[in-house]
Amino acid sequence: MSPHAIVFLASLVVVVLVLALVDRLLRPGLRGLLEEITGLPPATEFYLRAFTLVIALVGLAALIGSGHGDLKDGARFMEYVWAVAGGLQDVFQNLIIVLLVYVALITVLMASLRRKH
């Protein structure tokens, strides 16, 4: 297996774990909030699916697009680690941008649909 393939597979495993963790951490709170502010189950489902779709696509797209360094055969362990870290930097950068945009969107949703008591 080439060094590039090893780095790509290692990065893929880390990215899938990170995406699953983010989804698992945020989904219950997001579902509760959406159910409360929209009051429409399909709308809650739409935003939850959009959330999962967006973080998955952004994470995987950043992973595929990152160069994974230029490792040669016989590279040392830490060179692999640096190559994986370089790929993950793009993933995290794009993921945080998307999360901020999503938060802004949910804030607009809350402001638009706020209930008058």
Place this chain on the structure above:
Amino acid sequence: MTNERYLIVSYFLGGLVSLGLGVAAYRVLRAPFAAIADAVEVKFRSPLLKRMLAVSMTMAGVLGFLSLSYTQKGCINYQQVVKDRSYLVKVNQQQLQSTGNWIVYAVFGWCVVVVILLVVLRSKEPAGHDEA
């Protein structure tokens, strides 16, 4: 496999994958979006919104694929493109990345549309409905 054959195969395969990603994104969002659109469109009964979702998601996938230029908008010629296999692989990766990004932009656009639909739906509710 020669570089030229690789270019042909990877180009059409990349196009199909991009189109498939757009269709997959549409299928993920279709059911909940249709329910929202139906709730809003009780008066008009127009399938326009649902069709627009299908068209825009698949177009976003294809647009991401098409937005990459092998010749860098004419800066390098065909022979230079075909000469370097690593360049071809890199462009394939960028095509997939661009496809993912464009689908994300489209999903965010539709999230905004759903906000507007929900506001319309809320404005139709009779006064005092929320105070229960």
